[in-house]
Amino acid sequence: MFTLDLFAELPRSADERRQLGPGAWLLEGFALAQAVAIVEAVRSVEARSPLRHLVTPGGYTMSVAMTNCGRLGWTSDLRGYRYATHDPLTGQPWPSMPEAFVELAQAAAVAAGFAAFEPDACLINAYEPGARLSLHQDKDEQDLAAPIVSVSLGLPAVFMFGGAERNSPIARYPLQHGDVVVWGGEDRLRYHGVAPVKAGEHPLTGSRRLNLTFRKVL
Ligand code: SIN
Ligand code: FE2
Numbered sequence: 777m778f779t780l781d782l783f784a785e786l787p788r789s790a791d792e793r794r795q796l797g798p799g800a801w802l803l804e805g806f807a808l809a810q811a812v813a814i815v816e817a818v819r820s821v822e823a824r825s826p827l828r829h830l831v832t833p834g835g836y837t838m839s840v841a842m843t844n845c846g847r848l849g850w851t852s853d854l855r856g857y858r859y860a861t862h863d864p865l866t867g868q869p870w871p872s873m874p875e876a877f878v879e880l881a882q883a884a885a886v887a888a889g890f891a892a893f894e895p896d897a898c899l900i901n902a903y904e905p906g907a908r909l910s911l912h913q914d915k916d917e918q919d920l921a922a923p924i925v926s927v928s929l930g931l932p933a934v935f936m937f938g939g940a941e942r943n944s945p946i947a948r949y950p951l952q953h954g955d956v957v958v959w960g961g962e963d964r965l966r967y968h969g970v971a972p973v974k975a976g977e978h979p980l981t982g983s984r985r986l987n988l989t990f991r992k993v994l
Contacts, residue, residue: 793887796937796949799923799961801888807927808954810880814988815929815980818900821845821871825863827902833857839907840970846873848897848993850916857916859897859993873898880956881925881990888958890923895990903933903985905975911938911946911967914991922992923960929953929988930981931973938967953978 794802807814827841830852844850848859849870863870877898885893897917901909914924928951935957938946944967951957959966973985 794949796947796957797959797963797966799889800937800959800963800966801957802935802949802951803884803887803956803958804952805954806884806887806956807880807929810876811929811954811980813876814880814927815986817874817876818929818986818988821900824868824871825849825866827900828865838909839903840909841902841904841907843870843900844898845871845877845900846896846898850897850899850991859916877988877990880927884925884927884956884958885923885960888923888925888960890958890960893922893925893990893992895922895925895992897991897993899989899991901987901989903931903970903973903987905931905983906972907985908972909970911936911942911969913965913967914989915965917991917993919992919994920964921960923958923964925990926957926959927988927990928955928957929986930978931976931983931985933973933985933987934971936969936971938969940965940967942967953980 792804825843827843833856881895933951935949935951936946938944
């Protein structure tokens with residue numbers, strides 16, 4: 777606890793690492809240099825596989841809009857959560873994952889101590905003001921040895937990082953444009969979520985926050 781509190785007091789600067797757990801890191805500013813290119817690539821993914829508000833198995837329409845690129849894409853409907861090779865909205869395969877995405881995700885994984893990360897799925901989350909992601913575990917992946925690499929762009933947000941149980945204590949970390957969070961190893965199944973995004977304007981993304989979550993599913 778002392779260590780985490782100490783980290784929380786440190787001033788922010790570009791490209792700073794904060795350890796959030798034994799296998800979890802917040803890499804501040806890690807994606808800043810690639811941000812323009814990534815946002816452009818997200819626009820071309822969106823043009824082929826549009827952002828949509830998925831329905832959960834419980835019948836709730838998510839406030840976050842989602843699409844995917846890569847061999848597999850995460851999707852949800854009344855029948856459940858799953859990964860699919862094709863976009864259910866278009867019937868087409870998901871757009872392929874740009875090489876620059878793979879390189880960024882791999883570099884972030886290495887910076888957090890995870891070598892040889894080969895993501896096969898990139899979930900793209902778009903948050904308009906008020907959108908939030910309630911506490912959940914990423915556990916639809918078969919490969920739980922690989923970490924999760926999560927890239928934040930545009931409007932800031934507050935990342936809620938809990939523990940192994942739904943009712944574990946929750947730490948809150950501000951995420952800025954260009955920040956990357958990586959969690960794996962014994963932190964792989966920690967509960968996490970995103971607090972409602974506050975209204976604002978960002979020069980690159982306008983009135984929204986984008987998040988790219990890289991996973992190795994198979
Ligand atoms: C997620 O858990 O899929 C997204 C997290 C985020 O938007 O930062
Ligand atoms: Fe998640």
